[in-house]
Amino acid sequence: MAAVAMNTEKARFNMIQQQIRPGGVLDPDVLVLLNEFKREDFVPAEYKELAFADIEIPLKNGVKPGQTLLAPRIEARLLQELAIKNTDKVLEIGAGSGYMAALLAAKAEFVYTVEIDPELVDQARRNLRQANVTNVSVDLGDASQGWDLYAPYDAIVVSGSLPVLPDTLLRQLKIGGRLIAVVGEAPSMEVQRVRRTDENAFSSENLFETVLVPLVNATRQKKFVF
DSSP states (O other): OHHHHHHHHHHHHHHIIIIITTTTOOOHHHHHHHHHSOGGGGSOGGGGGGTTSSSOEESSSSOOTTOEEOOHHHHHHHHHHHTOOTTOEEEEEOOTTSHHHHHHHTTSSEEEEEESOHHHHHHHHHHHHHTTOOSEEEEESOOBTBOTTSOOEEEEEEEEEESSOOHHHHTTEEEEEEEEEEEEETTEEEEEEEEEEETTEEEEEEEEEOOOOBOTTOOOOOOOOO
16 A cells, blocks of 8 residues: 555655646746645546546546546646636636635635536536535536626636637636637637736737647638638
């Protein structure tokens, strides 16, 4: 048992040093959080040996879009770029296994995470309960256009890609709030950070390129027909 624990901690150390840091994540608070939070506890039993690998991990058999745990370096970078404060009310779209919500909750006042798949809702609630994370609410529903139940939010993160950013989602930000999402369609996707600067004004910047499976029911780009 001691050898297994030692191997797990070594794998976690290697993940941080060989994936997270080279991926541009240098925020000491984020690095400490990734070291302390047990990522392996949010991975299905059959994929435990892949918990620290630089890949997306399936969360259930017969994978559908969005039913994966994000690669560690992507999770870490999104967390860093969102710059969560302890007074923030956060919306996550796509709860998955609850791991990203747990990371967000360690920095935020409260996290609302929404998942369209009932099995994953149960999985996320169970994982968060076992990890003693109490400042997260896991809701069942389709938040591809946003989730106005608790709006407005200080921060929004989308744990899946969106071909286009819905206006309804942007308008659920508080003034001064920010959103992080992977926007576009494969093979051309960008992680965008959007800030609401005024009632009707937003500023956007592209942070880095990646490819991520789209959210279920995400709005598609309109195609020109000649």
